[in-house]
Amino acid sequence: MNSLRMLRPAAIRVALASRARMAQSAVVLKPSLNSTTRIITRPLSIKSLFASKGDNDQSTSIKQPILSQDNLFHPLSESPIPEIRDRATIIKKYGTCPVCNEEHHGDRASMHSPEFECPDCGHPTHCCEEHYHKGKAEHDKICGILREHNEDEHDLRSGRPMKEFEFPSAQGFDEAINMANWDVFFYTRSFPSMDSDRNMRHVSKLLTYPITIGSVLHESSPYKKQVTPEGLRSLAAIRSILYPKVILAKDGVTMLKTETVNLYLLGARAESTLPPHIWLQLSHLFPQTPFHLHFIGPDTLPPNREPYTTFLNDRLTFTYDNAMYHDYHEKIGSFDPYRDIYFLFAPGIGHPDSREAWKPSIAKALDTKCAMFITGFDQTDVQTDVKAVEEDHGEDFDWILKPTENHFKSLKHDINLQDLTQAICANWGIWGIRGKRYEVTHNQEDD
Ligand SMILES: [Zn+2]
Ligand SMILES: [Zn+2]
Structure with missing residues (x-):
């Protein structure tokens, strides 16, 4: 299966900018609001990610945090964020249980979709609890990364002010930049x-x-x-x-x-x-x-x-x-x-x-x-x-x-x-x- 190939365009694509928006906003420093209005109906607003100080327009109304920093982990299917619940749907629709996969040597007809959500990372990983325990040692290799991803995705859409996206302007001439890491x-x-x-x-x-x-x-x-x-x-x-x-x-x-x-x-x-x-x-x-x-x-x-x-x-x-x-x-x-x-x-x-x-x-x-x-x-x-x-x-x-x-x-x-x-x-x-x-x-x- 060409899974990595499928991953390329979809997963690597930066979802933060719609193409249409970019065409309109390329000549101005900040994206115009109109083009993001469709997205504002969702809790994640591109505008909110890239808004700078003093940027007061109606998008500020969505900056009220909806998730606090101690409430960023949710099983995907029970996430308060529709977009994240969609991820669970996609995984269940297109994914397969790795233990079934092993047992049936990749014969898709005999495999079951991952319905059981790992309590540690919140991702649907296996077809059932029994197969989850059977495959747990293998899953543990990536469970931490999935947990981190779960929290990061909720944080991005938490509604908190994303101050880390306020990037610095030009460097002073007397300040040396170090590119080590x-x-x-x-x-x-x-x-x-x-x-x-x-x-x-x-x-x-x-x-x-x-x-x-x-x-x-x-x-x-x-x-x-x-x-x-x-x-x-x-x-x-x-x-x-x-x-x-x-x-x-x-x-x-x-x-x-x-x-x-x-x-x-x-x-x-x-x-x-x-x-x-x-x-x-x-x-x-x-x-x-x-x-x-x-x-x-x-x-x-x-x-x-x-x-x-x-x-x-x-x-x-x-x-x-x-x-x-x-x-x-x-x-x-x-x-x-x-x-x-x-x-x-x-x-x-x-x-x-x-x-x-x-x-x-x-x-x-x-x-x-x-x-x-x-x-x-x-x-x-x-x-x-x-x-x-x-x-x-x-x-x-x-x-x-x-x-x-x-x-x-x-x-x-x-x-x-x-x-x-x-x-x-x-x-x-x-x-x-x-x-x-x-x-x-x-x-x-x-x-
Ligand atoms: Zn299974
Ligand atoms: Zn897990």
């Missing part, structure tokens, strides 16, 4: 209200996308040991743009703003649904650099939506396009390893269903000699993609970043509702490659 990042960037592991899980699930990018490109990147000599050359080229003092020394020209750096996010899914202001946190890491983010791939926009380009401010431009990358590539024409970079978030390059489709896109990207960074949601996912790239493009690339655990993975687990034994963390691991025969021809006029 989430803890010191939050500390040195002065994130308010990052008081608990739960706060960090909520925020890391959103920020894993921009900050994973930032942590690779930043001068204080934590991957000193994993970056290869070829990788150092690639990153030195990119950093000569990101940190303009290098340009000043070389050209003797005063440039307050650097050239635009293009980030090509191939196979975009969850990252293309993030509210644009989340990407400000990438921008703040490189205060002199304008970024143009290109979200490319068939899941970027709902079907039949025309591609479009929008901007948040003069340093953040976004293009959304459902094209396959190898087609989009032709539209761009020329590439520059100094200021064009690829990021692929859990692309599933090695998955049998998508491997063929990825081949021409990866080949085009390698042709450019631009750096390409790829994440995976667990060790197996990373290994599967690495193996496929080695088999399909073996002669054509150099390693720039050896596979390693991502210091800025999502700390929150995503649960596969069809198979509760599977829990993953978005962007768990990261690695990087670049087309062979590195010859930089930096074209200054080409802007």
